[in-house]
Each structure stands twice: as C-alpha cells, then as structure tokens.
Amino acid sequence: MQKNSFYILYAAVALAVIGMVHFLLLLIPAPFPVIALVAFAAVIGAYTLFRKMERKILLVNTVSVWPGIVLLLALLYLAITGANDAPVTGAWDAWAIWNYAARYLGKPENWKQLFQNITNAHSDYPLNQPSVISFFWKLCGHEYKTVPFLYSLLMTLFIPALLFFELYRKGAIIALIALFIIVGNSFYLDKGLWQYADTTIAFYFLCILVCLYHAAKSQNPVWMAMSAFMMACCVWTKNEGILIALVSALFYSREILKKQNLLPFFLTLFIALVPWLILKLCFAPGNDLVEGQKDQSFTRAFELGRHAIVAKYFFKELWEEQRTMVYVFIIYCLSCLLKHKMLSKQVLIILVVVAGTWFVYIFTPRFLEWHVSVTIDRMFQEWMLAMLFAIFTDLFRDKKERLSGSIYASSTLVEIVH
Amino acid sequence: MQPKYFFIAFILIIIVAAVSFGFKAPSDRQKEMELIGYTMEGSYPYFPATGAGFFAPKEDDAILQETRFAIVPRHIEPVKNIDDGLVILMIWRHTINDSLLQRHISRHVVLWEGKDSVFSYYLVKQR
Numbered sequence: 001m002q003k004n005s006f007y008i009l010y011a012a013v014a015l016a017v018i019g020m021v022h023f024l025l026l027l028i029p030a031p032f033p034v035i036a037l038v039a040f041a042a043v044i045g046a047y048t049l050f051r052k053m054e055r056k057i058l059l060v061n062t063v064s065v066w067p068g069i070v071l072l073l074a075l076l077y078l079a080i081t082g083a084n085d086a087p088v089t090g091a092w093d094a095w096a097i098w099n100y101a102a103r104y105l106g107k108p109e110n111w112k113q114l115f116q117n118i119t120n121a122h123s124d125y126p127l128n129q130p131s132v133i134s135f136f137w138k139l140c141g142h143e144y145k146t147v148p149f150l151y152s153l154l155m156t157l158f159i160p161a162l163l164f165f166e167l168y169r170k171g172a173i174i175a176l177i178a179l180f181i182i183v184g185n186s187f188y189l190d191k192g193l194w195q196y197a198d199t200t201i202a203f204y205f206l207c208i209l210v211c212l213y214h215a216a217k218s219q220n221p222v223w224m225a226m227s228a229f230m231m232a233c234c235v236w237t238k239n240e241g242i243l244i245a246l247v248s249a250l251f252y253s254r255e256i257l258k259k260q261n262l263l264p265f266f267l268t269l270f271i272a273l274v275p276w277l278i279l280k281l282c283f284a285p286g287n288d289l290v291e292g293q294k295d296q297s298f299t300r301a302f303e304l305g306r307h308a309i310v311a312k313y314f315f316k317e318l319w320e321e322q323r324t325m326v327y328v329f330i331i332y333c334l335s336c337l338l339k340h341k342m343l344s345k346q347v348l349i350i351l352v353v354v355a356g357t358w359f360v361y362i363f364t365p366r367f368l369e370w371h372v373s374v375t376i377d378r379m380f381q382e383w384m385l386a387m388l389f390a391i392f393t394d395l396f397r398d399k400k401e402r403l404s405g406s407i408y409a410s411s412t413l414v415e416i417v418h
Numbered sequence: 419m420q421p422k423y424f425f426i427a428f429i430l431i432i433i434v435a436a437v438s439f440g441f442k443a444p445s446d447r448q449k450e451m452e453l454i455g456y457t458m459e460g461s462y463p464y465f466p467a468t469g470a471g472f473f474a475p476k477e478d479d480a481i482l483q484e485t486r487f488a489i490v491p492r493h494i495e496p497v498k499n500i501d502d503g504l505v506i507l508m509i510w511r512h513t514i515n516d517s518l519l520q521r522h523i524s525r526h527v528v529l530w531e532g533k534d535s536v537f538s539y540y541l542v543k544q545r
Contacts, residue, residue, distance in 0.1 A: 003421045061420065068419030072427045079435035088442060149439050150432065
C-alpha cells in the first residue's frame with residue numbers, strides 16, 4: 001500500500017474516533033473540555049497504533065512528483081469550485097437531518113430531545129457525521145457554517161485521493177484516468193457539498209474495499225481489524241451502512257473466519273460498534289421504513305409496477321449522471337467475458353448492495369415514486385466510487401506484477417519476516 | 419511524492435477552500451430575505467417546533483426559545499405554537515397540489531415568496 005493511502009485511512013479513523021468519543025461522553029455527561037481532551041488522546045492513541053501497524057505491513061511510496069502534482073491540482077480544482085458553488089447551509093437534508101442532529105448534540109442539557117422528534121424527522125439515523133460536526137462547533141465556540149462544509153469537503157477530497165493512491169500500483173496513467181473520471185463528473189462534487197452523509201458513507205465504503213483487498217492479498221490480520229473498523233464506521237454513518245457491512249463481511253467470510261483473523265476482526269468490530277449499539281438500543285426511535293411494514297407488505301416484491309417505477313428512475317439516473325461509469329462497467333463485463341472469468345468479489349459486493357437497496361425501495365411504505373425520485377441520486381454517490389475502485393482493481397494488473405511478479409509475494413515475505 | 423509534502427499541500431488546499439467559502443457572497447435568496455429583515459443565518463441550521471408534525475420539541479426546549487421562526491416542510495398545516503412571529507413555510511411541491519397550497523397560504527400574510535426545483539418558500543405572518 002502507498003504510504004499516502006495509509007495516512008488517509010488514518011484520517012478516516014481519527015475523524016470517526018472523535019465522533020464516537022464525543023457521543024459516548026455525552027452520555028455521562030462530561031463537560032466539553034474533558035470530551036476534547038479524551039478525543040484528542042484517542043486520536044493520538046490511534047496515531048501510535050497506526051505507527052505500530054506501519055511496521056507490520058508493507059508500505060511503499062512510489063508516486064512520482066508529476067502525477068502527485070496533477071492529483072493536488074485536481075483536488076485544488078474541486079476545493080475551489082466546491083467553495084464557490086456549495087450551498088452555504090447545505091441542501092435540505094443537511095438542514096433537516098444531519099446539521100439539525102449536530103446542533104442538538106451541541107446542547108448537552110437537552111440533546112436527548114432529538115429522539116422525541118419522531119414524525120418524519122429520521123431521529124433514528126446514526127450520528128457519525130453530526131457528532132463530528134458538533135464536536136468541532138463546540139471546539140470553535142460557535143456554530144460556524146464553515147465546519148459542516150469543511151467536513152463534507154474533506155470527505156469529497158479524500159475519496160479521489162485514496163482512489164488515486166490505491167490505483168497507482170496499476171500505473172500512473174490508470175490512477176489519473178480514475179481521477180479524471182471523478183473530477184470530470186460535476187454530479188460528484190455537487191452531491192459531495194450538499195453536506196449529506198452520503199459522501200461520508202461512500203468514503204467509508206471505499207475504505208472497506210481497500211482494506212479487504214489488502215487483507216485478502218497479504219493475509220495480515222491488521223487489515224482485517226481495519227476492515228472491521230471501517231464497516232463499523234459505515235454502520236455508524238447511515239442505516240444503509242448495515243447492508244454494506246453485512247454484504248462485505250459475507251463475501252469475505254472465508255478470510256474473516258480464518259483463525260488469525262477471527263479475534264482482530266470481531267473485537268475491533270464490537271468495540272467500534274458500541275456507540276451505534278447504545279444509540280439504537282437506548283435512544284433511537286424505530287425506523288420509519290421498517291415500522292411501516294404490514295403483514296401483506298411482502299406481496300410488494302411481486303408487483304411488477306413497483307419494479308418498473310424503481311427501474312425507471314434507476315436507469316434514468318444511471319444514464320444521465322453516471323454515463324462514464326456505464327461505459328466503464330460495460331468494458332469491464334466484456335473483458336470478463338473475453339477472459340472467461342467471473343466479476344470480481346468486490347464488484348459483486350456492490351451489485352448485491354445495489355440489489356438490496358432496490359428491494360428497500362420495493363418495500364418502502366412511503367409513496368414509491370416520490371421516495372425513489374428524491375433519493376436515488378444519493379445512492380449512486382454511495383456506490384459509484386467503490387465501483388470505480390473495484391472495477392479498476394480487477395481490470396488492470398498491478399504494475400509490479402506485470403514487471404516482476406506479485407508485489408504481494410514480496411509483501412507477505414516482509415510481513416512474515418516482521 | 420512524500421506523504422508529508424502531500425498532506426501539507428492538502429491542508430493548504432483545505433485552508434484556501436475554507437477562506438473562499440467564508441467570504442462567499444450571499445445568494446440572491448439570502449439577499450431578498452435580508453431586505454425584509456430576516457436572514458437564513460438567524461435560524462440556521464435549526465428549525466424549532468411548528469406544530470406541523472415535522473419537529474416537535476417540547477415547550478421547555480431551550481433551542482425553541484432562541485427563535486420564533488419556523489419551517490414547515492413537506493406539507494402545510496396551520497402554524498401553531500408560534501406567537502405572532504414571522505414564519506417560513508417551506509413546502510415540498512411534490513406532495514401538495516396548488517389549490518390546497520393556496521387555501522393554506524391564504525391563512526397567512528405572505529411577505530415574500532420564492533421557489534427552487536423542489537420547494538416553495540413563503541415568509542408569512544399569521545393573521
């Protein structure tokens with residue numbers, strides 16, 4: 001793995017840890033100076049842990065200067081364009097859900113009232129993003145609009161950076177193509193700066209796939225622990241994170257159930273899920289989509305009309321906003337066909353997640369057409385970056401593999417020596 | 419590219435974006451609202467109780483006392499629990515037809531109205 005990727009993963013962990021500590025200490029309730037001290041101690045602790053892990057895995061730094069500069073220019077372009085075009089207060093759900101929850105978490109005396117707003121308020125949504133934003137609002141001493149904007153921007157910039165560094169092993173050109181696919185899609189930046197949690201979960205979804213890829217390749221339990229943490233972050237970010245984590249774990253169950261991986265995976269997963277478990281078991285009201293189900297709801301699965309409505313908006317969105325990805329996917333499928341091989345495990349994970357979401361729509365107790373039409377664009381934001389990573393990882397061979405055998409042959413050797 | 423150089427440059431990019439965002443000029447909608455003595459910032463990002471069923475914090479909610487503005491999204495209901503303050507009605511146009519909209523709006527003195535692709539906004543005062 002590239003060193004830069006490794007530190008981006010650290011940033012992902014550090015941000016999530018801040019949110020988790022903030023939420024857990026609100027339960028006591030601890031005064032904010034104590035929360036800040038513990039949060040920073042946890043961030044430093046995570047850094048120490050990462051430095052220790054660094055010695056157990058093979059990190060390389062092969063990114064040349066010029067491709068690196070192109071990446072930075074692309075990120076600068078996204079940042080400047082984003083700052084100019086982003087709605088100051090985010091889009092609707094940023095007001096009504098994510099920043100709304102953050103503002104409640106900023107009031108230690110009455111934050112639990114957040115969960116008394118039941119009708120249409122989505123108070124059961126996980127609190128990763130609100131908790132981090134609320135923490136930095138408190139740290140600044142004021143609810144600056146810049147804080148949620150910066151959080152969204154960080155997530156929006158981390159994704160192309162992580163993709164670039166992770167695909168760099170395929171060659172600079174491949175990494176740059178992936179970068180330009182993202183930067184060239186204005187949809188990505190628009191949605192990224194709405195201040196919704198969709199880009200956050202897209203980032204953690206990508207982190208899961210990156211960690212699982214290295215876990216499978218290197219057989220190092222460190223990667224399994226990291227994968228578990230990223231899965232917990234997905235769950236702690238949005239409800240659909242449960243689906244993402246479950247499907248990912250299911251596809252990699254053979255690796256997870258290996259003796260050396262079992263404890264690191266489940267221990268990390270359990271610890272990182274504690275805030276989410278407390279939220280769901282002690283505070284959150286029932287989910288509107290689950291509670292709205294009736295006895296005869298299962299018959300919806302066989303209503304062709306409902307599938308037609310979902311298909312209409314799904315393919316419309318796919319064609320209008322994700323056309324490049326459609327071409328990439330077709331090329332990938334043709335390549336698999338020519339090579340007589342199956343789609344990769346990671347691509348299948350995403351397809352199963354898409355299928356799962358499709359059925360969430362089918363079973364929705366809400367007005368279906370409205371539900372699909374106002375949310376499907378955000379779903380693509382969650383899936384497409386992971387899909388780009390999964391396809392490019394399988395479509396192109398590692399540069400070092402092409403030149404001198406598998407890099408992971410040598411990396412495993414280094415890990416064994418360590 | 420060394421990680422330290424990458425992350426230094428990355429942090430500089432974030433600072434540039436933050437400064438650029440901080441000095442951003444207000445949108446036309448914000449300007450219009452400021453003209454009539456109301457700023458979105460005044461209540462951002464919190465919308466207190468409206469009685470319309472969307473948010474229902476308790477009367478003693480400290481946040482509720484901060485502002486008398488409210489947003490009534492998704493559907494329109496007679497606005498309750500707001501003394502005689504100004505109220506923003508934010509109506510999700512997917513879920514309401516025009517005649518129903520007009521009937522509800524007529525209960526209020528409309529001071530300003532605006533639209534975007536999804537919502538209609540009305541700044542109203544209760545009759």
